[in-house]
Amino acid sequence: MVRFGAFLVGLFFSGWLLISFIMGAIAYVTEPASPTAEHEFHLTPKHVSFSFDGPLGRYDKQQLQRGFQVYKEVCAACHSLKFVAFRDLAALGYNEAEIKAIAKDWPLKTPDVDPATGEISTRDGVPSDHFPKPFANNVAAAAANNNAIPPDLSLMAKARHHGSAYIYSLMTGYKDQPAELLRKFPDSKTPEGLYYNPYFANLNLAMAPPLSMDGQVTYGAGQPEPTVDQMAKDVSAFLTWTAEPKMENRKSAGVAVLFFLIIATALAYMSYRNIWADQKH
Amino acid sequence: MSFPWAKEYTPKAPVMKWIDDRLPLPRFVYNAVGGGYPVPRNLNFFWNFGILSGLALVIQIVTGIVMAMHYGANDLVAFWTVEHTMRDVNGGWLLRYAHANGASFFFIVIYLHIFRGLYYGSYKAPREMVWLLGLVIFLLMMATAFMGYVLPWGQMSYWGAKVITGLFGAIPVVGEPIQTWLLGGFAPGNAALNRFFSLHYLLPFVIVGVVILHIWALHIPGSSNPTGVEVKGPQDTIPFHPYYTAKDGFGAGLFFIAFATMVYFAPNFLGHPDNYIEANPLSTPAHIVPEWYFWPFYAILRAFTVDFFFVPAKLLGVLAMFASILLLFFLPWLDTSPVRSGNYRPLFKKFYIILLIDVLVLGYCGGAPAEEPYVMISQVAAAYYFAHFLIILPLIAKMETPLPLPGSITEAVLAKHAGDDGLPVKDDEPAVIATGDETAPQPAA
DSSP, X not given: OHHHHHHHHHHHHHHHHHHXXXXXXXXXXXXXXXXXXXXXXXXXXXXXXXXXXXXTOOOOHHHHHHHHHHHHHTGGXXXXXTTOBGGGGGGGTOOHHHHHHHHHHOSSOEEEEOTTTOOEEEEOOOTTSBOOXXXXXXXXXXXXXXXXXXXXXXXXXXXXXXXHHHHHHHXXXXXXXXXXXXXXXXXXXXXXXXXXXXXXXXXXXXXXOSOOSTTSSOOOTTSXXXXXXXXXXXXXXXXXXXXXXXXXXXXXXXXXXXXXXXXXHHHHHHHHHHHGXXXXX | OOOXXXXXXXXXXXXXXXXXXXXXXXXXXXXXXXXXXXXXXXXXXXXXXXXXXXXXXHHHHHHHHHHHTTOOOSTTTHHHHHHHXXXXXXTHHHHHHHHHHHHHHHHHHHHHHHHHHHXXXXXXXXXXXXXXHHHHHXXXXXXXXXXXXXXXXXXXXXXXXXXXXXXXXXXTTTHHHHHHHHHTSSSSOHHHHHHHHHHHHHHHHHHHHHHHHHHHHHHTTOOOOTTOOOOOSGGGEEEIIIIIHHHHHHHHHHHHHHHHHHHHHOTTTTSOGGGGSBOOTTOOOSSOOOOGGGHHHHHHHHHOOSOBTTBOHHHHHHHHHHHHHHGGGGHHHHOOOSOOOGGGOHHHHHHHHHHHHHHHHHHHHHHSOSOTTHHHHHHHHHHHHHXXXXXXXXXXXXXXXXXXXXXXXXXXXXXXXXXXXXXXXOOOSOOOOOOSOTTSOOOOO
């Protein structure tokens, strides 16, 4: 009885799936899905190498400081970094006094409540503050940016496939819409106020090219030339750090843990062989 | 209950005797996983995955309890508290990555454990109850994992919750009220997040309870083994401790090496980037996909694209997805072959390999976007999945001529070592052949 019932259920599900398959296959052949511009012109991020690649890779503190400078001078005007605090910058090699100065001189003031009147006010930042947000709320952010809300960047390097390479590619990927795209998809012309970038999911984004010319940011002495390519790499390294600030601890701990585990497992294997030596199995 | 030749617990330390006389817990443990549990001598490494599943459960409970100390189950702060754990809690990144990857590793070992059972016929009499309780654990795990994935309140958390609770909305008439009732609102929100957290904390302990029943049920007939031939006498078994504790210790070492490699060097490899974006009810992700361990079931859900008369395709998909797991509860009565082990079932073995590939294909399609050709592939693969369990297995049991079974476990072991000149099988106790095990399978040929 169980097997007869099962047979009928199996026949129903399998049969209906095969019928669905045949109908789908007919539709697939007779009315092939029309390709979209996103499908044909979207690119996966460029290959780019960083000091933190690989299981033993570490951050380059000089690069993180340069990337921080790019964030401060270029990105911070629109993009928040709300999960990161000024105190976290110690990991970039800044000392306590430098961090205090960075927090105090940060162009955006930290929101607070006036201790005397209780009215909403702002004050200078202190190291324990998180980076202040450039806009009071999403409505203000959208109003100032052609209706697109600039996303928070704290986790950007983990919130996209191939995060670090994605940020670098997006920064350096702006260009004119290819003529071939317009020929094949005349309706896909980049709308007014948006910018074409093949690394962006739907090809057109509201952010104007943020790194538009070499030397936009002035790097300190002994640092590489601030070309667009270099700045893009640096800011993408910095944003990888903001997304994964504990990466170096994680990798160092991982090496020690694996070292311990391999020895422990070798010992476990030897005791297993030893205990089983008198047994056939 | 155990075999008559099981060693009896004799406490050596006076304190253990004192405890054992008043509460026989030491005796209980000794008989469950100590020297008092005789186990077939021929278990291979596929028998490690039961213990490893228990280990994964413990890892999840320990990391989960500590993480709950830093988590806020409120839709306004949940994402923030998780980031706080990652950044500002001592070792918080380790806890979270261990917990997230621990879920994946739990499913990896559970799937290996289930497929071990499927191949060696571990679900057959007299172990049906072990199998059924195992499936209950599997269902509880799936519910726990799903609710746990909602807690970080990222984009995939939110939209996953919306899609999965939306499945109940496919039920005619009462579907939408049920969905609203489950969520505590019309869409996932604080009410849903709070109850998911509550249940996510509760269910692992329910799992612990069912695991105890699972092991209890296992100890009634004792462990199965790769030959599928029942234990016939003391020469077929060895005590669980030290033999299998040593073997499991080595297996646990390998498990930890694989686990640590993921946690420390590729912690986000198995996750989805969209879950690092805060939940936003106004922005739907391009592709909503569950975690990898649900992909085969997700593929079955999406394989139904055509309405069956008045039954909408979506409802069919939901029914099929639940059926794909529920049918496993009937497996002991669908596969009527008296031979347990796939090693002695040539025809079964072929279809088993097809099933294995089929489930991997379903998994691949479930993770892919709902586009052609993935939908067509998952339709064929899902059709085979149902046919395999509901049609093919019962037929194979009728048609197949199994290979001759060894007379006993010891005979099989000796045959394997026929060419060796090593030590003889240890049988210092008198062999007890034919212990009246009438349920032992006999070859049909």
